[in-house]
Amino acid sequence: MKYKYNFLMISAVVVFGLTGCVANKEPPVIMSEKSAVELRAMQSRKFETPDEKKVFRAIISVMLDLGYAITSMEPKAGTISGNKLAQLRLTASIAASDEKTTTVRANAVVKINPQRLAQPHQVDSPEFYQKRFFEPLSQALFLDAIYEGPKTSPQK
Numbered sequence: 265m266k267y268k269y270n271f272l273m274i275s276a277v278v279v280f281g282l283t284g285c286v287a288n289k290e291p292p293v294i295m296s297e298k299s300a301v302e303l304r305a306m307q308s309r310k311f312e313t314p315d316e317k318k319v320f321r322a323i324i325s326v327m328l329d330l331g332y333a334i335t336s337m338e339p340k341a342g343t344i345s346g347n348k349l350a351q352l353r354l355t356a357s358i359a360a361s362d363e364k365t366t367t368v369r370a371n372a373v374v375k376i377n378p379q380r381l382a383q384p385h386q387v388d389s390p391e392f393y394q395k396r397f398f399e400p401l402s403q404a405l406f407l408d409a410i411y412e413g414p415k416t417s418p419q420k
Contacts, residue, residue, distance in 0.1 A: 293373055296388035306390040308369045309398045311405055316342060316358050319366050320406040330400060351375045353384070354397065370397050405410050 296303055311319060323344050327334060332346030332354060342358035353373045361367045372387035387393075 287374070292383065294385045296385050296386045298388050303386075303388060304369070306388070306393050307371055308367055309401075310361055310365045310367050311402070313405065314360065314364055314366060316360060316366055319358050319368060319405065320344070320409060322401060322408060323368065324398045326397070326404050327354065327356070329404075330396065356397075368401065369399075372397075377387055 294300045313319060319340075320339060320342065324334060324337070324360060327344065327346045330348070332348045332352075334344065334346045336345045337343070337352075344357075345353065345355040347353050351374055354370060355372075356368055356370045359367045359369070370393055372392065374387055375382045375384045
C-alpha cells in the first residue's frame with residue numbers, strides 16, 4: 265500500500281509538472297485576413313543584385329539601424345530574425361530570383377498588448393513593409409553599390 269501511495273504521488277507531481285511546462289508556450293499568432301497572394305506581394309521585393317551575401321549583410325545593418333535586436337541568423341538558409349521593444353518581431357528571408365536579382369521577403373508579427381500572454385498579430389500593412397523595411401534596405405544596397413565604385417575591366 266505504501267508503494268502504491270508513493271507511485272501515485274510521484275505520478276501526480278510529474279503530470280502537474282508537465283502541464284505547467286505546456287502552459288508557458290507562446291500563444292498562437294493571429295493570422296491576417298488577407299490572402300496569401302496579397303501577403304506575399306506586400307512582403308516581397310526584388311533587388312537588382314545577384315550577391316545574396318551583400319543583401320544578407322545589408323538586412324542585418326538595416327535591422328540594427330531600425331532598432332531591432334538580432335535574435336537569430338542562418339546564413340545558409342538566408343534568414344534573419346529580430347525583435348524590437350519586445351513587441352515587434354521581424355523575420356527576413358533571402359532567395360535568388362535569377363542571375364541578376366535577389367528576392368527578399370519580410371514577415372512581421374506584433375503584440376498589440378504588451379502583456380506576456382497577449383496574442384501576437386501578423387502585420388498586414390503594405391505601408392509598414394515599404395516604409396519601415398524595404399525603403400531603408402533599398403537605400404543601404406544603393407549606398408553599398410556607390411561605395412564599391414564602378415566595375416572596370418582590366419587594362420590590356
